[in-house]
Amino acid sequence: MIHIPKEKQEIEKKRKPWLVIILVLLFLSLISIFIIGIVALLVTDESSLTTGNVAVIPIKGVILIDGEQSLFSSTGIAASNDIVEQIKKAEKDPMIQAIIFDINSPGGAPVASAEIARAIKEAKKPTVAVIREVGASGAYWAASATDHIIANEVSITGSIGVLASYIEFSGLMERYNVSYERFVAGEHKDMGSPYREMTEEEKKIYQQVLDQMYDVFVTAVAENRNLDKAYVEELATGQIYLGLQAVDNGLVDQLGGKEEAYAYLAEKLQITVQPVVYEKEKSFFEMLASTMDQTGYQMGVGLGETLKEEESAEVMV
Amino acid sequence: MKEYIPTPVEQQYLSKPTYTQRMLAFLIDAGILGFTIFAPFSALLEKKVPAGDFKTVYASIAQQTSTTTALSIALFFVFFLILLYFALCEYFVGQTAGKRVMHLKVEDYYGNTPTFMQCLLRNVQFLLLFPFWILLLVEPIYLAVTKQRLLEHLSKTRTVYTNTNYMNKEKTNTFLPSQR
Numbered sequence: 001m002i003h004i005p006k007e008k009q010e011i012e013k014k015r016k017p018w019l020v021i022i023l024v025l026l027f028l029s030l031i032s033i034f035i036i037g038i039v040a041l042l043v044t045d046e047s048s049l050t051t052g053n054v055a056v057i058p059i060k061g062v063i064l065i066d067g068e069q070s071l072f073s074s075t076g077i078a079a080s081n082d083i084v085e086q087i088k089k090a091e092k093d094p095m096i097q098a099i100i101f102d103i104n105s106p107g108g109a110p111v112a113s114a115e116i117a118r119a120i121k122e123a124k125k126p127t128v129a130v131i132r133e134v135g136a137s138g139a140y141w142a143a144s145a146t147d148h149i150i151a152n153e154v155s156i157t158g159s160i161g162v163l164a165s166y167i168e169f170s171g172l173m174e175r176y177n178v179s180y181e182r183f184v185a186g187e188h189k190d191m192g193s194p195y196r197e198m199t200e201e202e203k204k205i206y207q208q209v210l211d212q213m214y215d216v217f218v219t220a221v222a223e224n225r226n227l228d229k230a231y232v233e234e235l236a237t238g239q240i241y242l243g244l245q246a247v248d249n250g251l252v253d254q255l256g257g258k259e260e261a262y263a264y265l266a267e268k269l270q271i272t273v274q275p276v277v278y279e280k281e282k283s284f285f286e287m288l289a290s291t292m293d294q295t296g297y298q299m300g301v302g303l304g305e306t307l308k309e310e311e312s313a314e315v316m317v
Numbered sequence: 318m319k320e321y322i323p324t325p326v327e328q329q330y331l332s333k334p335t336y337t338q339r340m341l342a343f344l345i346d347a348g349i350l351g352f353t354i355f356a357p358f359s360a361l362l363e364k365k366v367p368a369g370d371f372k373t374v375y376a377s378i379a380q381q382t383s384t385t386t387a388l389s390i391a392l393f394f395v396f397f398l399i400l401l402y403f404a405l406c407e408y409f410v411g412q413t414a415g416k417r418v419m420h421l422k423v424e425d426y427y428g429n430t431p432t433f434m435q436c437l438l439r440n441v442q443f444l445l446l447f448p449f450w451i452l453l454l455v456e457p458i459y460l461a462v463t464k465q466r467l468l469e470h471l472s473k474t475r476t477v478y479t480n481t482n483y484m485n486k487e488k489t490n491t492f493l494p495s496q497r
Contacts, residue, residue: 017410017412017417018414018417019407020410020419021406021410021412021413021414023350024402025353025354025402025408025414026411028353028398028401028402029353029354029356029357030356030392032353032354032355032357032358032395032398033354033357035357035391035394035395035398036358036360036361036391036395037357038358039361039387039388039390039391040361040364042387092402126448160364217485
């Protein structure tokens with residue numbers, strides 16, 4: 001018989017092995033529930049793994065090429081790099097039969113808008129644009145490349161034109177006796193510098209550039225919408241159109257929203273539409289930036305409200 | 318009573334558990350973990366992954382990479398908790414639930430309860446990180462061939478069969494030569 005010292009037996013008895021095992025299991029189970037709970041909250045119902053046959057690609061915010069965000073800002077940017085990537089991904093996916101573009105954007109940079117429009121035009125699968133609050137300027141350029149455009153009655157669309165502006169400080173500098181020393185090799189190298197007035201010649205050059213960009217924009221819309229270029233030029237004063245007006249002038253095909261888009265695709269493709277959102281994964285950094293942005297905004301609103309109330313109180317007194 | 322102290326060779330040979338005993342102990346632990354630590358993750362998977370054939374599920378996973386990433390991270394943490402279960406139970410008690418049912422015990426080469434680092438090291442195959450997860454495949458084969466797990470070699474621990482009940486009964490060991 002192996003003799004085990006009594007002290008060790010006592011220690012083993014006191015330890016109550018089953019109790020320890022159960023406590024460890026309980027503790028770790030609680031941690032597991034906690035972790036899974038957090039993961040379940042982060043994974044929303046919309047992003048559940050479902051087999052979708054219609055890709056929904058959001059175009060939300062100002063259209064730019066890159067969507068890099070700083071730690072303290074998450075201003076909505078529709079990055080053309082990301083959107084084009086999602087379009088290609090949807091094109092490659094054999095389960096996807098059509099693509100819907102969920103647009104809520106005031107437009108943005110011309111190159112980024114043109115890149116998105118081109119990627120949409122090159123897509124072989126049926127495409128539908130759904131314009132929500134705003135789908136103007138560059139966002140409309142992208143929407144015009146789709147097969148079918150749907151907008152709400154009061155959506156803001158149109159704004160076909162090109163805008164460029166800058167603030168020129170030369171008068172202010174002169175007032176404070178600040179001079180601008182100019183050294184250039186190439187006469188128009190500093191064209192558009194805020195430190196001096198633009199010459200008439202430079203204004204003409206700049207205007208020519210804008211006119212050419214405008215021409216490209218108008219030509220693209222005319223081709224995409226099968227409209228006469230002269231007709232589009234008449235519409236392209238930079239003016240915004242509500243959805244109601246856009247349907248009448250041919251810029252939009254149908255009034256409605258996402259449901260109408262689903263119905264359109266269901267009828268066209270004879271399928272039951274199962275949408276799945278295609279968008280770039282948000283990194284932890286981007287989620288944090290978004291949270292900080294929201295927090296900062298709400299704090300500002302609260303502070304503003306408080307100051308407004310104090311001011312009103314003073315006035316009343 | 319004359320105290321018999323078996324030689325290290327005898328102790329090692331006589332108290333070595335069989336492969337079946339060890340597998341049964343592991344299966345008991347796996348069953349318990351399935352109902353406890355792993356259960357919330359199973360529930361989450363059921364909710365988030367659609368039922369269907371392999372092709373359907375694969376297509377879903379390929380489409381929703383953000384959800385898949387979140388599930389992968391959750392799985393990593395769950396397996397980490399499983400690692401902690403084995404490590405903590407073996408550290409505090411020298412036995413997990415399955416081992417206790419099968420009368421197995423973990424000890425170091427001197428017969429003492431192993432240190433926490435030893436317990437962690439001998440269960441590191443549950444870390445879902447390369448190259449540790451490879452050991453999940455290697456360990457059963459190594460155990461079948463050498464009667465000891467590779468990680469037990471590395472952590473200088475061993476699993477022994479102990480037919481003793483420290484709570485009430487007088488201890489016996491029927492495998493010693495003097496008692497045959």
